Amino acid sequence: MKLPARVMTIAGSAAGGSAGIQADLKTFQELDAYGMSVLTAIVSRHPQTKKNVHLQTIEAIEAQFATAIEQVGVEGVKIGMLFSEEIIESVSGLVKQADINYLVVDPVMVGKMNSKLLEDKAIHALKEKMIPMATIITPNVPEASLLLDGRRITSVGELKQAAVDLYNLGCQNVLVKGGRLDGPAIDVLFDGKNMTLFEAPRMETANTSGAGCTYSAAITAFLTKGFSVYESVKKAKSFVTRAIEYGFSYTDIVGPTYHAAERKYGEASKIKIYHVNQGEAK
Numbered sequence: 001m002k003l004p005a006r007v008m009t010i011a012g013s014a015a016g017g018s019a020g021i022q023a024d025l026k027t028f029q030e031l032d033a034y035g036m037s038v039l040t041a042i043v044s045r046h047p048q049t050k051k052n053v054h055l056q057t058i059e060a061i062e063a064q065f066a067t068a069i070e071q072v073g074v075e076g077v078k079i080g081m082l083f084s085e086e087i088i089e090s091v092s093g094l095v096k097q098a099d100i101n102y103l104v105v106d107p108v109m110v111g112k113m114n115s116k117l118l119e120d121k122a123i124h125a126l127k128e129k130m131i132p133m134a135t136i137i138t139p140n141v142p143e144a145s146l147l148l149d150g151r152r153i154t155s156v157g158e159l160k161q162a163a164v165d166l167y168n169l170g171c172q173n174v175l176v177k178g179g180r181l182d183g184p185a186i187d188v189l190f191d192g193k194n195m196t197l198f199e200a201p202r203m204e205t206a207n208t209s210g211a212g213c214t215y216s217a218a219i220t221a222f223l224t225k226g227f228s229v230y231e232s233v234k235k236a237k238s239f240v241t242r243a244i245e246y247g248f249s250y251t252d253i254v255g256p257t258y259h260a261a262e263r264k265y266g267e268a269s270k271i272k273i274y275h276v277n278q279g280e281a282k
C-alpha cells in the first residue's frame, strides 16, 4: 500500500469543531492525507471568566512537534493561529530546522465571531519570520490589509495589487481571498510572474465558519500529495466551495462548512479560472 502524505497543522483548537485544528484534521482526512497536529492555543469562551484564548506553553508546542517528527515524519505543514510573537519565534524555529517540503501559512488574525487570534504586536513577527519561509500564504481581505499596513482593499483590482505587494514579503506564492468583497467569491493567486483568478458563485449562507482553515488545509494536503501550487489551489477551491454550499448549523449560531460535501456530491462545477496577462497583474 502506498502510504498517505503526512501533513501537520500548527494551529488553535476551536472546540465547536468548525475551524482551527478540527477543520484542518477533517479536511486532511477527507483528502486522504495523514493528519497530525500541534496545538498552539485553545479558543473557547469561559462562561464565567469570559477568557477566550488559552495558550499552550512553548514547551508543550515543542513537545508536540518533536513527537510527530519522531514518530511519523512530516512532509507538509499548515500554519494557522499562532497568537503571540513568542509562539511565532518558536514555531518558525521548529519549521526551519525540520526537513519540510511545503509550508502553507494562513495568517489567521481575527475569527468571524470576532475572536482575536493574533496579537497586533505579533504581526511584524509573522511578516518577518514566518511568511518568508512559506510555499504559499492565504490571507483574506482583512488579513491582507493588516499585512499591508492597513491598506483598503475593496475591489478585485485592489485584490490583485495586494497579491503583488504581499509577494514582496518573500513567500513563493500568494493567494488573496476575496470572499468578503461583494459579488462572486474571487481569489487571486500570484507566483511572482503568473496571476490567476479563481471565481466561485457566491453562496447565500451564513454558515462559513472555518472556511479559510478548510481551504488552506486542503491546499496543504494537495501540495503534499504532489500537485503543483496551481492544481492544489484549483482543487482546494472546489473542495471549500462544496463545503460552503452544504454548510449548516445546529443552532442559531453561525455554523460550519460541511467537510464531506465534495466526497458526497462531487466537485464544484461552476468555478471559473482566469489567467491574467503579465501587464495586467501589476
Ligand SMILES: Nc1ncnc2c1ncn2[C@@H]1O[C@H](COP(=O)(O)OP(=O)(O)O)[C@@H](O)[C@H]1O
Pocket: 140, 141, 177, 178, 179, 180, 185, 186, 187, 200, 201, 202, 203, 204, 205, 208, 210, 211, 212, 213, 215, 237, 240, 241, 244
Ligand atoms: N459566501 C461564499 N460563497 C462562496 N465562496 C465563499 C463565500 N465566502 C467565502 N468564500 C470563499 O471561501 C474561501 C475561504 O474564504 P475565507 O478564508 O473565509 O475568507 P474570505 O471569506 O474572507 O475570503 C475563499 O475561496 C472565499 O472566496
Ligand SMILES: Cc1ncc(COP(=O)(O)OP(=O)(O)O)c(N)n1
Pocket: 011, 012, 013, 014, 018, 019, 020, 021, 043, 080, 081, 108, 110, 111, 112, 113, 115, 117, 208, 209, 210, 211, 212, 213, 214
Ligand atoms: C482556533 C481558530 N483558528 C482559526 C480560526 C479562523 O478560522 P477561519 O477559517 O479563518 O474562519 P472563521 O472561523 O473566522 O470563519 C478560528 N476561528 N479559530
